[in-house]
Structures are given as C-alpha cells and as structure tokens.
Amino acid sequence: MMEEDKTVTSSTLSVSAVSIKVTEVAKDGDTLTFIIVSQKLSGTGEYHVDRTYEDFEWLQQHLFSLEDVPGIQGIIFPPLPAKAQLNASAKLVKQLGLLAMGDNWKPYCKALEAYLQQVAAHAKLNKNDGLETFLTSSTPPGRQKVKKGIFNRLSQAVEGIRKESHRDVDEFFKTERDHNFTLTVLSKTAAERFLEVVLTEQKIAMACGHFAASLQLFVEAGEDPDEQTFSKMCVKISEVVESMKNNAHKVAENDVGTLGLGLDLESRYQEAEKEMLFRRTCKLVELETASRNAERAKPVKKAAMDEIKKAAEKDFDHISAVAKQEIARFHQARVDVLRQALVQWCEQQLLAAKDSAQLYDQHLQAIRGMASTLRPPAHRLKKKKRFPPVGPAAALPFPIALLSPIFC
Numbered sequence: 001m002m003e004e005d006k007t008v009t010s011s012t013l014s015v016s017a018v019s020i021k022v023t024e025v026a027k028d029g030d031t032l033t034f035i036i037v038s039q040k041l042s043g044t045g046e047y048h049v050d051r052t053y054e055d056f057e058w059l060q061q062h063l064f065s066l067e068d069v070p071g072i073q074g075i076i077f078p079p080l081p082a083k084a085q086l087n088a089s090a091k092l093v094k095q096l097g098l099l100a101m102g103d104n105w106k107p108y109c110k111a112l113e114a115y116l117q118q119v120a121a122h123a124k125l126n127k128n129d130g131l132e133t134f135l136t137s138s139t140p141p142g143r144q145k146v147k148k149g150i151f152n153r154l155s156q157a158v159e160g161i162r163k164e165s166h167r168d169v170d171e172f173f174k175t176e177r178d179h180n181f182t183l184t185v186l187s188k189t190a191a192e193r194f195l196e197v198v199l200t201e202q203k204i205a206m207a208c209g210h211f212a213a214s215l216q217l218f219v220e221a222g223e224d225p226d227e228q229t230f231s232k233m234c235v236k237i238s239e240v241v242e243s244m245k246n247n248a249h250k251v252a253e254n255d256v257g258t259l260g261l262g263l264d265l266e267s268r269y270q271e272a273e274k275e276m277l278f279r280r281t282c283k284l285v286e287l288e289t290a291s292r293n294a295e296r297a298k299p300v301k302k303a304a305m306d307e308i309k310k311a312a313e314k315d316f317d318h319i320s321a322v323a324k325q326e327i328a329r330f331h332q333a334r335v336d337v338l339r340q341a342l343v344q345w346c347e348q349q350l351l352a353a354k355d356s357a358q359l360y361d362q363h364l365q366a367i368r369g370m371a372s373t374l375r376p377p378a379h380r381l382k383k384k385k386r387f388p389p390v391g392p393a394a395a396l397p398f399p400i401a402l403l404s405p406i407f408c
Helices: 053-064 090-100 103-121 129-136 157-164 171-216 225-296 299-373 378-383 391-395
Strands: 021-028 031-039 046-052
Touching (some): 021 103, 031 129, 046 053, 046 129, 053 129, 090 171, 090 225, 157 225, 171 299, 225 299
Antiparallel strands (some): 021 031
16 A cells, blocks of 8 residues: 555645535546535635546545554544436435435535535544545546555454444443434435435426426417417416426425435434444454453463453554544534534525515416406306306316306
C-alpha cells in the first residue's frame, strides 16, 4: 500500500466541511460523473473536481484500511449510498429507495454531498490524506489500489451470525445493541413506507396529466353555441387538472428532498452503527478467547499468552471508549438531522399548499366568470326549462357540476 494510504496526519483538512457541494452530475454512457465543489479554508478560492462512484468507493475503503489507528473500529463510519445506475428499474428503486427518485439525480447528489460533509466533519477521519486527495486533486484517486482492511475480513457470514448474538459484558452496549436492532428495522420500514407515499403521489400526477390531455380531445372549433360552451369548459377544467398534476409532482419532489433524505440517511446510519457494534463484538470474542488461552496455557507459553491477552484487552478498551463517544455523537446528530428534515418538509408542504391555494382560487374565479357568460340565450331557455344539478351531479366538484346543464 502506498504511504499516504495508511497515514493519518496531524494536519487538518484544507477545505471547509460545510462548503462541500455535489453541484451536478454528468452522464457519459453508463457512467455518472459527479462535480464536487469545496471552499478553501484560506478563503482564496474553490476546488472543482469530478469523481465517479468508484472514486467514492476508493475513499471509503481508504478510510476502512486504517487498521493501525487505536480504536478505529469503534467509529461509526458515514455510510456511502449504494451505487446509482442509469435507466432506473424496479430493482434499482428497491436498492436505492428514495435516492432513485427525482429528476437529474438530485436526491442522490444530496446523499453523496451529505456523506462527504460527514466524513470531512469527523474529528479523526478528516485528518486522513486520502480525503484531502479526493477533494482537491485533479487526478481521479479511484485508479489507485487500496488494501482492503480488517472490516472486509470481519463480515464472514457464518461466523458473523455467531458473533452477532454473542452476550455482551457491558450493559451499556447490550442496551445499545437492542435499541439498534429495533431502530434498524423501524427506520428501514419508515423509509420504505415513505417511498410508497412518494410513488403514489407520482402516480396521481401522471393520472392528472393523462386526464388533462384527454379533456383537450373534446375541444372542437364548431359554430354551435353548445359545442363552444362545452369546449371552453373542457379547456378550463383541463387547466385545473394540469395544476393538480403540477402540485402533486411538486409535493412528491419536496417529500424526497426533505423528509425522504432524512429517513434514508437515518436508515443507512442505523446500519452503520450496527456494523460498528458488530466489530466491537468480534473484538470481545477475540478477547475472551485470548483470556481462555492464557488461563489454559502451559508454563512455557504462559508469558506469551498473557501478552496476547493484554494486547487484546488494550485494543478492546480503545474500541469501547471510541464507540461510546461515537454513539453519544450519533444520537445527537440523528435527532438534529431528523428534526431539520421534518422542519424543511413542513415548510415546503406549507409553501406548496399556499401556492396551490392561490392558483385554485384564480381558477375558481375564472370558472365563476365563465358560468355567467356561457349561459344559453334567454329565448332558448323558454324552449326548454333548465334545472340546477340534482342527484349525482349535485355532489360533483363545482367545475364539473357546471357541465351538467349542458347535458340536460
């Protein structure tokens, strides 16, 4: 491994964490390239770099490979979103969830942006040279090879199931594991249910668009007064339904960009905490194994076994200490993220509702004005008495109910 691949320097990151933005995405065949902009701490300019998803994977593996840092396995690593692909399919939507929604991959860019900001704001991870290279180098770092760290070796399926249910010696971590198990399931379910809401809103928008287009098919340029009246009403109602389509589309887009991103991040972070707790449990199993070996060791090997036990105990204590700090920080951060997401969601919903109410009021006033101008002449009313809508027609929405006299 290259020297910078395993070094954690004492220098801080040269860019501001909050200034990191994934501004746009460029499509080249089946490859997505993300444009990342960050502000220099010196205030003298900005860095503009382009990165593929493989570059993000390089950065994540680069952080995972820091095995020589004390307590590194106790860190809750910011979770990297799953790889995005063009031509979204049902499988991709299931894999990415809410991040697969929206135009121009905006939610996905926001998720990558949040990932970089969280890494850059982490007190230990932001000192790594790999992050500096990723954010500032004009050469894509993903072409370099990074040694896979211990985290890849800890995820063996059979051994993992055994260690995951291992009894903990610390009541704090035992309680945290129980809470994490419950919250991991609930947060994933909440994100999936919210995705269903967004998909339903998109279906409503599509149905309204089809209905608005269908109403235009009834418009005719005839000279018959009744036909003209009917055509004008169809045009107006088509405009109302088109407004309904735009509103449903806007609501769905706001849902994804606010609460949707918050729920998705919560779900992925619960999984990240679960992985950290699993790594600590693996170290606990190693410590207990070393302790048993030291107790059973023959006098000739007793000293060596005791040294192995002390090293495992020291390593485990480091991991536990870092993990407790990470859990406290994580709980505060997740509350802040969800609160911000809920506030933004409510604000966007109120703004969308206000805009829609004003637009619907304009449509209503226009239809009321048309109701008086489109009535048949008085001499025609004498030939056939017109009655107000009754029965099912009376229960129709106001714009639709106006059409009922035409069919009387």
